[in-house]
Amino acid sequence: MSATGGILPTYQRFVNTPVPFRRSFRSKEKFIIFLVFATFCLVCFGTFFYLPEFRGTGGRVYDHIKRAGPDLLIPPPPQLEDTREAQKFIRHEEDAKDDPHIIGDREKLRAKIEEDSDLKVLERPDEAIIVPRRISTGDAPPKDQDNLEDRNVNQLDEVLGPEIVTVPPAAAQSYPIRQGGEDREASVREKRDKVKEMMKHAWDNYVKYAWAKNELRPVSKRGHPGSIFGTQPLGASILDGLDTLYIMGMFDEFKKARDWVDKEFDVNNVVADVSVFEVNIRFIGGLLTCYALTGDVMFRDKAQKIADKLLPAFNTPTGIPNALVNFKTGSSKNYGWASGSSSILSEFGTLHLEFSYLSDITGKTIYRNKVDKIRQVLNTIEKPNGLYPNYLNPRSGKWGQHHMSMGALGDSYYEYLLKAWLQSGREDNEARQMFDEAMEAAMKHMLQESPGGLTYFAELKFERVEHKMDHLACFSGGMLALASRTLKDDHSTSYMDIAKRITHTCHESYDRTYTKLGPESFRFTEGAEARALKSSEKYYILRPETIESYFYLYRLTKDEKYRDWGWEAVKALEKHCRVPGGYTGIKNVYSEDPQQDDVQQSFFLAETLKYLYLLFSDEDYFSLDQWVYNTEAHPLPIKGVNPFYREAAA
Ligand code: DMJ
Numbered sequence: 130m131s132a133t134g135g136i137l138p139t140y141q142r143f144v145n146t147p148v149p150f151r152r153s154f155r156s157k158e159k160f161i162i163f164l165v166f167a168t169f170c171l172v173c174f175g176t177f178f179y180l181p182e183f184r185g186t187g188g189r190v191y192d193h194i195k196r197a198g199p200d201l202l203i204p205p206p207p208q209l210e211d212t213r214e215a216q217k218f219i220r221h222e223e224d225a226k227d228d229p230h231i232i233g234d235r236e237k238l239r240a241k242i243e244e245d246s247d248l249k250v251l252e253r254p255d256e257a258i259i260v261p262r263r264i265s266t267g268d269a270p271p272k273d274q275d276n277l278e279d280r281n282v283n284q285l286d287e288v289l290g291p292e293i294v295t296v297p298p299a300a301a302q303s304y305p306i307r308q309g310g311e312d313r314e315a316s317v318r319e320k321r322d323k324v325k326e327m328m329k330h331a332w333d334n335y336v337k338y339a340w341a342k343n344e345l346r347p348v349s350k351r352g353h354p355g356s357i358f359g360t361q362p363l364g365a366s367i368l369d370g371l372d373t374l375y376i377m378g379m380f381d382e383f384k385k386a387r388d389w390v391d392k393e394f395d396v397n398n399v400v401a402d403v404s405v406f407e408v409n410i411r412f413i414g415g416l417l418t419c420y421a422l423t424g425d426v427m428f429r430d431k432a433q434k435i436a437d438k439l440l441p442a443f444n445t446p447t448g449i450p451n452a453l454v455n456f457k458t459g460s461s462k463n464y465g466w467a468s469g470s471s472s473i474l475s476e477f478g479t480l481h482l483e484f485s486y487l488s489d490i491t492g493k494t495i496y497r498n499k500v501d502k503i504r505q506v507l508n509t510i511e512k513p514n515g516l517y518p519n520y521l522n523p524r525s526g527k528w529g530q531h532h533m534s535m536g537a538l539g540d541s542y543y544e545y546l547l548k549a550w551l552q553s554g555r556e557d558n559e560a561r562q563m564f565d566e567a568m569e570a571a572m573k574h575m576l577q578e579s580p581g582g583l584t585y586f587a588e589l590k591f592e593r594v595e596h597k598m599d600h601l602a603c604f605s606g607g608m609l610a611l612a613s614r615t616l617k618d619d620h621s622t623s624y625m626d627i628a629k630r631i632t633h634t635c636h637e638s639y640d641r642t643y644t645k646l647g648p649e650s651f652r653f654t655e656g657a658e659a660r661a662l663k664s665s666e667k668y669y670i671l672r673p674e675t676i677e678s679y680f681y682l683y684r685l686t687k688d689e690k691y692r693d694w695g696w697e698a699v700k701a702l703e704k705h706c707r708v709p710g711g712y713t714g715i716k717n718v719y720s721e722d723p724q725q726d727d728v729q730q731s732f733f734l735a736e737t738l739k740y741l742y743l744l745f746s747d748e749d750y751f752s753l754d755q756w757v758y759n760t761e762a763h764p765l766p767i768k769g770v771n772p773f774y775r776e777a778a779a
Contacts (some may be wrong), residue, residue, distance in 0.1 A: 148507040154630065164733045171718070184566055291739045306346055308378060312742075318435075320696060321745035322496030325377045325497045325713075327702070331729060332374065332382055334711035335366050342366075346613060347711030348727040355731070358408075363393060369411045369733035372418040372763055376751065377742055387419070391427050396434045406452065406476035408435060410541075411731060413483045414763035420490065423774045427748070436484065440499070445523035448502035450477050459691045471520035478542030481560075482759050483551045489700040489768070491523050492777035497726030508563060515570030517542065530584025534652070535575060535586035536599025541760040543567055544608050550755045551615060554769035564612065565620060576627065583637060584630035596653040598634070603674035604645070604760075606632030611753065614685045625686075626757035632651030632657055632682050642718040645701040647675055670714035670726065673736035674760065680740040684748050695744045702737075736762035 180355045257391055301753060311318050331345075339345040342352025343365035358365050367386045374383040413432045420428035441459035449460035449472050463470040464603035486495035506526060507517070513531055519538035520529030539702040550557045577596065579586045585598040586605060606628045613624035638659040639647040646669040648661035661667045676698055683691035703722060706712045715723035740760050743751060755771040756764035767775040 172768075185541050191574075193542075205394070222344070234470045236488035244302050247524065252679060274326060292383050304425070310746035312745065312747055314329070317745050318690075320417075320699070323744055324738060324741045324745060325379075327707075328373060328377055328381065328742070329647075330707070330736065331711050331734055331738065332370060332379070332532070333733075335729065336371075336382075336385075338710060339366070340364075341389065344731055345711050345729040346727045347708050347713045347729045350710045351671060353728050354365055355728075357404050357529065358445060359399070359403040359558055361399060361401045363399065363412075364389060365411060366729075366731045367436070368394070368415045369731035369761065371415050372422065373734055373739045373742075375419065375422055376739060376764075387425070387427075394431060396431075396438050396456055399438070402455045402462075403454045405439050405450055405454055406473075406479055407726070409480050409483050410759060410761040410763075411735065413487070414761050414765075415735065416761040417483060417486055417490075417765060418759075418763040419769075421764075421775060429490055432483075432487060435494075436487055436496055443499050443502075447506055447519055447523050448499070448521040448528040449506060449526070450480075450499075450503075451523060452476055457655060468532075469519035469522065471529035472523045473516055473521050473538050474521065474542045475538050475581075477521070477539055479554060481545045481762055482552055482757065482765055485549065485552065489774070492779070499704060504559070504563075508559065510572070515566060515757045516574060517567060526677070531589070531591045532576065533571075534599070534602070535571060535605050536588065540599075540601050540604060543571070544760055547612050547615075548757045548759070551611075552765060552767055554767055555615075555639040561616065568609070568612070568620070568624070571621070577653070578610070579656045579658045580655075583634045583653065583658055584627060585634050585653060585659075586631070597650055598638075598653075598671075600635075600638070600647050601670050601674055603631070603635035603638075605676050606635060606678035610681045610685045611679075628678075628682065629686075631728070632675075632678040632691075635678060639675060639694075639698070639701075643721055644705045644715065644718045644723060645697055646715065646718045647672075648718050664717070665717060667717045668714060668726065669718050670728065671712060671730050671733040671737055673732060673740055676740045677762070678739055680744045681753075683744055684753055687748075692744060694742055699741060733759060758775075 190776055197236045211637065242760065256668055310321075312321070334347060334350075335345040338347075338350040339352040341364045343358045344353040345354035347349075347355045352362060354360065354362065355365055367389055371390070372384050373381065374380075374386060415436050416428045416432035416435070419425065438456045438459075439454055441452075442452075442454040442461040444461070445451060447675070452463045452467070452472060454461040463472055466471055468692055480503065484496040484500040506521075508529075510521075513528070516533045517539065518531045518633070519534055520530040520532070521527070522529055543564065546560045549565065550561035553560070555561075571586065574582065575586045575589060575594075577594070578584050581594075585596075586602050588595040588597055609624040609628035611629070613621045613628060635647065638651045639645055641660055642648065648669065649672075650661060650665050650666040651659045652662050652666075653659065654662070679691040679695045679698075682688065683695075703720065704714065705715055706725075708725065711729045714726040714728055714730065716726055717723050751764050755767055755773075757767055758764050766772075768776070
């Protein structure tokens with residue numbers, strides 16, 4: 130039978146048939162050519178705008194469009210008189226187009242995951258009263274809006290020393306105000322004053338140039354949307370910075386911020402998709418601390434309203450929440466790039482402190498029930514080698530890729546196991562047990578020592594060890610020191626030993642740079658130790674974790690070197706990050722004249738400056754015996770110990 134005879138598929142029928150040359154096409158052929166051409170154009174257009182490779186490098190048009198929404202109506206930046214500043218600004222504007230960290234932490238993580246997994250993704254005096262330092266038991270403190278004078282100090286069974294709480298004049302008449310915390314040494318007091326001045330500089334500029342926006346762009350002096358908070362200006366720096374203002378005694382500023390939250394912040398106006406994790410640790414965490422400190426029910430009620438908006442994210446088959454929730458519609462989803470739309474360990478595992486406390490102060494069990502469910506899933510699921518992978522599918526209840534990290538995507542889950550036990554007044558033994566088991570596995574499989582004698586937590590990609598540690602993982606020094614000093618058992622000695630060694634390594638990562646600020650990630654190879662190798666790892670975005678560990682290690686060991694290291698960081702921040710309009714991150718910690726990223730992160734106000742201030746405060750100021758700091762450094766009272774717990778009457 131001939132090839133043109135009709136049995137072969139249609140396309141083959143013409144293979145051997147000579148087609149006579151024609152000068153023009155038939156209209157049907159023209160239509161097909163047009164369709165092919167149109168499809169080709171569509172694919173090129175889609176590729177240019179949506180493929181991640183174009184975002185990181187050549188996607189200038191994409192970046193302009195991506196930032197155009199919130200920035201479109203913002204006036205052009207002011208004329209810069211200082212030539213050096215002007216040069217830096219111009220350079221910044223050019224580099225911003227290609228800069229990965231202007232797009233925010235979560236998107237940076239996304240970029241990191243793509244790279245790591247080789248996956249390409251489509252998609253704060255009048256009258257002083259004494260508050261006990263430490264009480265072993267206590268009646269429930271007076272309820273909302275109570276005055277601390279009402280408190281029965283005879284409840285004490287052990288008083289370690291007075292902490293002065295004063296009622297301020299006009300600005301916030303009903304608020305108890307914490308004061309004191311000054312060190313005996315004048316030089317230390319001066320350092321603390323310096324940190325307070327830094328906070329004032331950061332805050333005043335935020336107020337001046339970016340009030341009610343999420344964050345400040347300190348170089349171009351305007352608001353920064355901060356994509357992790359969705360597309361709307363939600364005043365993230367106000368919510369995150371409030372308790373730092375209080376703790377530093379900046380009461381006028383505190384009052385202004387408090388009134389903004391009261392009058393302007395309304396969850397019903399939020400229409401965007403927001404990160405459940407970020408909103409919880411920064412917004413709810415900050416508001417809960419302010420409620421504990423002041424007893425002002427406005428803070429409690431706002432926190433509750435926000436939490437209610439997060440609840441739909443928990444409506445998954447397993448109760449493991451999705452990462453993003455839309456406040457208006459209640460729809461929720463995960464990031465497409467997270468191992469097959471999985472939920473992220475450090476995100477769904479970092480809700481316990483806030484949700485438990487919210488249940489206790491509102492008397493509503495729903496919030497605790499949600500995080501208890503997460504706990505139950507994580508306690509019962511089989512863990513590879515006792516380790517927790519970074520991803521868990523909320524639908525199947527199965528782990529995603531077996532990537533484990535003490536840094537990005539894992540970090541604060543481990544922190545919250547320890548702190549949930551502490552927050553409960555050491556009643557939540559399940560949490561402590563899970564913490565100890567997790568640390569045992571991490572110390573066995575992830576803890577490494579470099580040839581040069583530096584201890585670090587490596588990352589795991591299935592069976593492969595990647596000899597790299599994130600700046601984020603530097604919190605673990607403080608965490609292990611806290612674990613060591615809160616329970617005397619077989620682990621205590623090794624925990625403290627590792628805590629010191631990890632904190633030393635993190636300090637080395639700072640000390641081995643020109644700027645004396647630490648890179649985003651650092652590696653351990655034959656040629657280099659505690660140094661970033663890739664340009665995408667060399668930036669510093671005002672992160673707190675290393676300073677956080679200095680704070681814990683100083684409080685728990687009293688070794689002066691941690692204060693010295695903290696002061697080094699202050700000097701470096703002042704030299705390389707302070708600009709007339711606030712504090713900026715830098716793009717290369719190894720450069721003599723680093724470019725600026727023009728973002729003053731909200732966690733710089735909430736964490737970095739707060740930990741520095743507390744590092745140079747007396748150890749009883751916001752004592753670790755009475756307060757447990759959430760992962761965004763918002764101190765929450767310890768149940769049964771701290772009279773500021775304010776548990777609702779049963
Ligand atoms: C903060 O938002 C929190 O500490 C979080 O747990 C991870 N890191 C950032 C600051 O680096």
